[in-house]
Amino acid sequence: MGGEEDIDRAVASSRRCYESDEWQSLTATERGELLDALADEIEANIDRLSRAETLANGKLLSAMRSQVESLPGWYRYYAGLADKVTGDTIQSDKERMFTFTLTEPYGVVGVITPWNSPLMLATYKLAPAFAAGNTAVLKPSEITPVSAIMLAELALDAGFPPGALNVVTGYGDAGAALSTHDNIDKVAFTGGTDTGSKVGAAAGKNIIPATLELGGKSANIVFPDADLDNAVVGAVKGIFAATGQTCIAGSRLFLHESIHDEFVDRLVERAESLALGDPRDENTEMGPVAFDGQFEKVQKYVDIGKEEATLVTGGEQRTDLSGELFYAPTIFTGVENDMRIAQEEIFGPVLSVLTYEDEEEVIELANDTEYGLAAGVWTENVRRAIRVSSKLEAGVVWVNAYRESSFTTPSGGYKKSGIGIEKGKDAIEQYIQRKSVWIETEGIVSDPFKLI
CATH class of the missing domain: 3.40.605.10 (Aldehyde Dehydrogenase; Chain A, domain 1)
Structure with missing residues (x-):
């Protein structure tokens, strides 16, 4: 001390x-x-x-x-x-x-x-x-x-x-x-x-x-032409890797309204199948929240989310595991960008899903936050990838990837x-x-x- x-x-x-x-x-x-x-x-x-x-x-x-x-x-x-x-x-x-x-x-x-x-x-x-x-x-x-x-x-x-x-x-x-x-x-x-x-x-x-x-409240944007298999993996990796305890977490997932229902169904299925447990076990996919205070913060925001949006999976402590700090991967839909769970950094395994109609709208929504640390873009259209990447207010933008890092590449x-x-x-x-x-x-x- x-x-x-x-x-x-x-x-x-x-x-x-x-x-x-x-x-x-x-x-x-x-x-x-x-x-x-x-x-x-x-x-x-x-x-x-x-x-x-x-x-x-x-x-x-x-x-x-x-x-x-x-x-x-x-x-x-x-x-x-x-x-x-x-x-x-x-x-x-x-x-x-x-x-x-x-x-x-x-x-x-x-x-x-x-x-x-x-x-x-x-x-x-x-x-x-x-x-x-x-x-x-x-x-x-x-x-x-x-x-x-x-x-x-x-x-x-x-x-x-x-x-x-x-x-x-x-x-x-x-x-x-x-x-x-x-x-x-x-x-x-x-x-x-x-x-x-x-x-x-x-x-x-x-x-x-x-x-x-x-801090960050990073946007992970999926366009309708994206490879959905890859995008689902990227969405899971963006928020549930490291139990969401990372500043670059893709905690705001923007889905085009035409793919929303299918994508959420696949996302929920994958989230519910994640293997939680002892982080020393090589088969574990998600470990516990780091400490009591962080666990309480996550629960506080989940309670707020239950009042603001629709909880589709998770939202509770996993009591079936050995340890008190395991929190179920949590996904909210029906999230509006001005809600607290869409604007405030939670730093836990909590994902807010938002919808959009077109490219111009999603860029505006993604930038409508006080943060600007990272972003993800999922599309097979290279012109769109370049266009959107240049307009996002974020220090790092990944296209068809998420959470990549290297000593060779600057970030801010x-x-x-x-x-x-x-x-x-x-x-x-x-x-x-x-x-x-x-x-x-x-x-x-x-x-x-x-x-x-």
């Missing part, structure tokens, strides 16, 4: 490391080598790390293993970028001037991460931050702190200097102390929009940059879904600042009293 004093100690430690000769003398290539070494350490500990994640948040062991298995690739990608982010030589319009830019790290980065994909979401921030030359203090969720501590141990084993990565476990007061600390140079946060707003306000007060990856949020970019080569730009240098090449020959 770390608090303000622990955050002070951690930030001071990361500051000492950042300013030390040991860190400052590292070339960009050598920083890349450290990231490569960390990738090797993670690769050697995949079983331990993935089990720690599953035991903490109840997500499928197969899903957590898949995430952890992908992490070495992320660190190696940014290892490769470390010495490729360079300044530019600029052809100045001023005579006698040679100009160029330098890329420099910010310094100490404060990183705050949630409980749903702890190591993955920390990696989105730490890998480019280290590649750019920053040190970091990580405050993981109080629900899932263990894997973060393990990551810090592996960083030491990989050769990172003490203080390059500090981890402070704790509750919201620790996160608040980190985001408001006057000795960090940037903050990177993933979590709910309300908390993200406070983190952003704290960064603004301290005049430091913030990367914020926040529109509107209240966030600020800044994660993933891809653009992410490293979030952790550097550029300095312009002007060199007068022929001696000052102008009137020294003439200012312009």
